[in-house]
Amino acid sequence: MTAPRLDRGQRPDGADFPDCKRTFMEFNVLPGARAPYGIRNGAGPRRAVAGMVASTYVSGAESEGAYTLHMLTGAKGSGLPLLSHSEAHVTLYVLDGALELVLDGQRYRMGRGDSALVPAGTAYGFVMTRARTVLMAYATATALDSLLAGAPYDGFIPAEDDATGPADLLKGDFPGTTVLGALPEGTDFAEALTTLPETSVPYVLEAGMGERLLVADQLFTFVAGNRQTGDQYLSVMTQGPQGDMIPPHKHLLHDELFFCLDGAMRLKAGDELIELAPGDFCFVPRGTPHAYQFLRPFTNMIGWLQPGIFEPFFHTLGDPTELTRYPQTPAPFRFDRVIAKLDELDIVPLGRPPEAGA
Amino acid sequence: MTAPRLDRGQRPDGADFPDCKRTFMEFNVLPGARAPYGIRNGAGPRRAVAGMVASTYVSGAESEGAYTLHMLTGAKGSGLPLLSHSEAHVTLYVLDGALELVLDGQRYRMGRGDSALVPAGTAYGFVMTRARTVLMAYATATALDSLLAGAPYDGFIPAEDDATGPADLLKGDFPGTTVLGALPEGTDFAEALTTLPETSVPYVLEAGMGERLLVADQLFTFVAGNRQTGDQYLSVMTQGPQGDMIPPHKHLLHDELFFCLDGAMRLKAGDELIELAPGDFCFVPRGTPHAYQFLRPFTNMIGWLQPGIFEPFFHTLGDPTELTRYPQTPAPFRFDRVIAKLDELDIVPLGRPPEAGA
Known part of the structure; x- marks a missing residue:
């Protein structure tokens, strides 16, 4: 492993990417089309809705x-009433605080790192x-764009005099969403799963x-795969x-959304090098050359x-593991297995071609 | 409020601090004396103990x-057995994941942002x-230095073959600590407090x-004050x-430890400007000129x-509030009240002298 360089030298000097501009791509502005852009933590276009600030990272305009x-x-007490979407599958991922989720008649406590599929x-x-x-x-489709289309809002956290809450959504009409009523009360909690279900059912x-896979010194963890999303999307963590920077590459048929959870990372996207801190995001649409590099000891x-x-790629490159954290002794980097199945x-x-089986 | 400059210009250019070197102070090395230094997220000297990695941010050598x-x-299952300290008061603050704390015979669930006083x-x-x-x-005193003095360890997360756990501490002899036995099992959980107790009793x-105070556009929240720590220390969050950079100042009689939780901040410490991301830390001992600046919309x-x-300073400068988040409309910055009581x-x-009552 590369020795940690924690105290200096974390800024990109561009020497190893002479083709990169090292400029800043557009941040915090949605381009309205499938083009690369970034969002800094919480700083996408914002609306006030149901006691929350909804910051848009990707709207239907970027994903067609x-x-x-x-x-x-x-804040405490804000959230969504009981509702369902006719078409949209939703994955929730908690970053901070805690919430009570009612899902398919069950009640769950969720905290940082817990996720749910709806x-x-x-x-x-x-x-x-x-x-x-x-x-x-x-969420797939655009139901959440409609549901979260509250009043434009400049702040990043709810205003001190915000008196709205989930009840304010009960009277709205939202394409793709049926509002069912107030969230039921309850004190019995179901347990979150520790393994993914085999089919597309609701789960926390x-x-x-x-599902976890080892690739060299990195751990990939699927919180939702094709079996869970009805072949619609993947949601995968990488720690x-x-x-070093992974081998640069591009995809022709699928978009990739990068969201930094911990540590810091450098991203090559198109001809730019950017850095992401926790909460920061980059949209890498199909066709965009890209690569990433982790900059902190736990990223x-x-x-x-x-x-x-793209799900078969991960199973081709990685090996299943019971580990829940990246290994101190790296597993092999089997990019040779990817090369053998490139078609x-x-x-x-x-x-530069990556070294096989290193 | 200053308009957010999210996409560029976040690096210190030094123009407003011509006396600052803009060099990097020593990071991740403990000086062994009361001198300014920094620690990057988790990268203090590390030891493996009870299934955990203990990274030292301050040892007794820095605090005399x-x-x-x-x-x-x-990882899941690691932690501390039931124990008590003869002299040390302890404040725990959870950053990620979750734990079950047994405290004075009660059992608590704790997640990100929850704290406990022991x-x-x-x-x-x-x-x-x-x-x-x-x-x-x-913790006060040095009992935790002794308790957490496991084998030196290079990694930042527990090794994949780490088979140790809380039970390994049962057989040790740790100055200042009495190991009482295995953590009792239990399924009944007590509720965390939402207000501070009036005296030095155990609490989550x-x-x-x-206890919360408003100062201009910032919210100060005491998770422990003199009443709770027996006049020994303060633990206060600032969001x-x-x-802008707050007015530079120094303290003659107390040390200040800065630990970034969210967003990013710039710190002037001595004649240096540094930046801290979540998990990063700076030790500002008594006598060191310093000031801080928040760089992200939620820091x-x-x-x-x-x-x-220093507790009276906060009550002099700030005004009590029921808010649990910083206000969109800033409160007055009453540094004039501090000036009036400087002695x-x-x-x-x-x-430069700060403007009074702005």
Whole structure:
């Protein structure tokens, strides 16, 4: 492993990427089309809704109607009433605070790192239970764009005089969403899963669990795969130590969303080098050359990939593991197995050829 | 408020601090004396103990035996057995994952942002309940230096073959600590407090709660004050939006520990400017000129101040509030009230005089 360089030298000097501009790509402005851009923590276009601030990371305009990504930041008591989406599958990922999720008639406590999958047609809703709760809501189709289209808002946390809450959504009319009523009360809690279900059913997954694969010194953890999303998308976390840039490549048929959870990372996207801190995001649409590098001794990111056709890549490159953290002794980097199946996987290697089986 | 500059210009250019070297102070090395230094997230000197990695942020050598600060990172099942300290008061602050704390015969669930105070002589212990749990342990005296003095360890997370756990501490002999036995089992959980107790009793405090004060656009939240620590130290969080550097100053009689929780911050310490990301830390001993600036729209830090003589400063400068988040409309910045009581407070303003009552 590369020795940690923690105190200096973490800024990109561009020497190893002479083709990169090292400029800043557009941040915090949605381009309205499938083009690379970034969002700094919580700083996408914002609206006030149901006691929360909804910051849009991806709207239907960027995904051509295929999916959306929002950050929801709220105070105690804010959240969503009981509702269901006709078409949208939703994955929730909690970043801070805690909430109570009602999902398909069960009640769950969720905290940092816990995730939930809500298949289309499933009744769900949640109430935030801490002074500050933050979660990411990824959804197929565009129902969440409509549901979260509250009043434009300049702040990053709810205003001190915000008196709205989930009840304010009961009277609205939202395309793709049926509002079912107030969130039921309850004191009995179901347990989160520690393994993924085999089919597309509603579930809450405990932080750090899910299907795991080892690739060199990195651990990949699926919190949702094709079996769970009805072949619609993948949601996968990648954690590892400070290390080298992975081999640059591009995909022709699927988009990749990068969201930094812990530590810091450098991203090559198109001809730019950017750095992401926790909460920061980069949209890498299909066709965009890219690569990433972890800059801190514990770096963790979550990605959403749509459509889910890239799942076989992970199983080709990685090996199943029971570990729940990256290993101190790296596993082999079996990019040779990817090269051998290039015609079956949606990946085009770029730049210097990676060493096989290193 | 200053308009957010999120996409560029976040690096210090030094123009407004011509006296600052803009070099990097020593990071990740403990100086062994009361001198300014920094620790990057988890990268203090590390030891493997009880299934956890203990990263030392402050040892007794830096505080002349007055206090210590450690980051504990562990996997499910790691933690501390039931024990008590003869002299040390302990404040725990959870950063990631979750744990079950047994404190004075009660059992608590704790997640990100929850804190606990353990007065000297109180029986406590905990077991981590998520794949990755991280907490900060601040303690007076040096009992935690002794308790956490496991084998030196290069990694930042527990090794994949680490088979140790809380039981391994049952057979040790640790100055200042009495090991009482295995952590009792239990399924009944007590509720965390939402207000501070009036005296130095054991408690768990819910994330974001505690005694709160407004100062301009920032919210100060005490998770422990002199009444709770027996006049030994303060533990106070400060959250706010991106803004200007606060007025530079120094303290003559107390040390200040800065730990970044969310967002990013710039710190002037001595004649250097540094930046801190979540998990990063700076030790500002008594006598060191310093100031801080928040760089992200939601930045939050926690500080430990020892001894606790600076508590009246916060009540002089701030106004009590029921808010649990920083306000969109700033409160007055009443530094004039501090100036009027300078001879009673341990603060020496430096540089340009701040505007009063702005």
